[in-house]
Amino acid sequence: SQTIHQWPATLVQPVGSPLSLECTVEGTSNPNLYWYRQAAGRGLQLLFYSVGIGQISSEVPQNLSASRPQDRQFILSSKKLLLSDSGFYLCAWSDRDTFTDTQYFGPGTRLTVL
């Protein structure tokens, strides 16, 4: 069966510090991968998605970047965090070989920027 991991689970960082959040998927290959941010426990904002290694699409301009160095690894980064980067970051995957885009989510990372 497929599983998706995210770490760390929680993170407190000062403004201006760098960021690296990691997401890995097991039990599948060639997945579509996604990064979402959820502010204040509400709606989801799609940040990035990837259909393959090195292929990243950005949905909104922002202080963040994403990379996919391996097939089942997706990394969210920032060189200098802003207060507004605080939130709950969710990684998700979907099976590229199906017509639907049924997405399966990881447990999330709670980021607090002080």
Place this chain on the structure above:
Amino acid sequence: GEDVEQSLFLSVREGDSSVINCTYTDSSSTYLYWYKQEPGAGLQLLTYIFSNMDMKQDQRLTVLLNKKDKHLSLRIADTQTGDSAIYFCAEFTGTASKLTFGTGTRLQVTL
């Protein structure tokens, strides 16, 4: 265009039925989803319905789709305290080739 809307909050008593509603605007939606998010956790896929279906039932969950009105609902029978969570609907459209999520409905179950 893509726009998925939900009411923000719903409170029900334990044992009653809950009905969470969702409206969407893209008539080319092919699949519609319901996800559940418990506090501090990721989203859990509950169920989905194909756009050529009107209804789907899965144990205590019933999904109704009115494609004419672009209205989706999730009914939870015999609501329990463990059902307290935020519920998101989402639509998948071939035109956008991605999921668009609603704003989420917080379900509170009281004793």
